[in-house]
Amino acid sequence: MAKPLLIIGNKNYSSWSLRPYMALAGAGIAFEEKLIPFGQPIGNAEFLKKLRRYTKAGLVPVLQHDGLTVWDSLAILEYLAETWPRKNLWPTNKAARAMARSICAEMHSGFRHLRNGFPMNLRRHYKPLVLNDAVLQDVARMEYIFAQARKLYGQDGPFLFGEFSNADAMFAPALTRLETFAIPVSKSTGKYIHAVLGTKAFQKWKADALKETWIVAEDEVD
Ligand SMILES: N[C@@H](CCC(=O)N[C@@H](CS)C(=O)NCC(=O)O)C(=O)O
Structure with missing residues (x-):
């Protein structure tokens, strides 16, 4: 091909x-x-x-x-x-695939406060900023999504649905923002960020x- x-x-x-x-x-x-x-x-x-x-x-x-x-x-x-x-860029399990598609669509149209206020910029590392409620809500929603996907479907690997999928690709830029803007996250989100940003593809x-x-x-x- x-x-x-x-x-x-x-x-x-x-x-x-x-x-x-x-x-x-x-x-x-x-x-x-x-x-x-x-x-x-x-x-x-x-x-x-x-x-x-x-x-x-x-x-x-x-x-x-x-x-x-x-x-x-x-x-x-x-x-x-x-x-x-x-x-297998979409998970093979139908329920996992439905969730993967939903969260990708949600990322595509949502998380505006985080996306607009904190642009991706890989060469900068910022000191922690004071985050307003709207941004905190975006981060909390994102962490909830990550925790749910990992809990329900993440047993076969370090990514949201275990193996690497479109969902990890879709969230990768948001993960860079969490890192470069030093946004506080849970230990499990931190591990997930590390998994995606540690891939050869991202490096x-x-x-x-x-x-x-x-x-x-x-x-x-x-
Ligand atoms: N919703 C579009 C967004 C694409 C987009 O906004 N691309 C930006 C770069 S990240 C762009 O081309 N900006 C150039 C411009 O605004 O002229 C997608 O998912 O592909």
């Missing part, structure tokens, strides 16, 4: 790009990547011009494979699971991110 091409933004900042990258690399699917740097401000004409070659949607990530174009992280995760079924992404020199002012919190 031809290798898919994943089009992404800056590895230091592009949280949505990290998700399909983690799914591909975490599942061991061979792929090519094309990075289009954001520039200033985000959404600038130069970025959009380069991206237009692949999609008119105007956002990364985008996947091209076998003459098809798939855009938006969640659609890409679905496409990968369907195209490489033996990689490779991070090593590349740390070599980048582009600064995106909107994603720098002071």
Whole structure:
């Protein structure tokens, strides 16, 4: 089968790009990547011009494979699971799969307070900040999800559903935020963060991110 091409933004900042990258690399699917740097401000004409070659949607990530174009992280995760079924990117158990899909959708449309106030920025490590109630609620909800998935389906490995799945890929950027912003979490969440951020897939992404020199002012919190 031809290798898919994943089009992404800056590895230091592009949280949505990290998700399909983690799914591909975490599942061991061979792929090519094309990075289009954001520039200033985000959404600038130069970025959009380069991206237009692949999609008119105007956002990364985008996947091209076998003459098809798939855009938006969640659609890409679905496409990968369907195209490489033996990689079990969705859990094989139906109830686990239903939960995995639900929490991925919840991440895709929710956790706004955490996502908006604490942008992914892998090169920074912040001192603990005072968190408002809305952010604390996002973190509590996320930790509850993690605990439930691990308790019900996590017995065969360190990830949410035991083996690595799309759910771990989807939450990976949030885990980086919990770490870089020194957000207090339970011991079991800490272990889960360690499992995902310790994968070869994430370590490779991070090593590349740390070599980048582009600064995106909107994603720098002071
Ligand atoms: N819901 C979309 C969000 C994609 C998104 O917001 N991508 C950001 C980068 S992380 C982007 O392309 N920003 C460039 C811009 O806003 O011009 C997805 O899941 O793929």
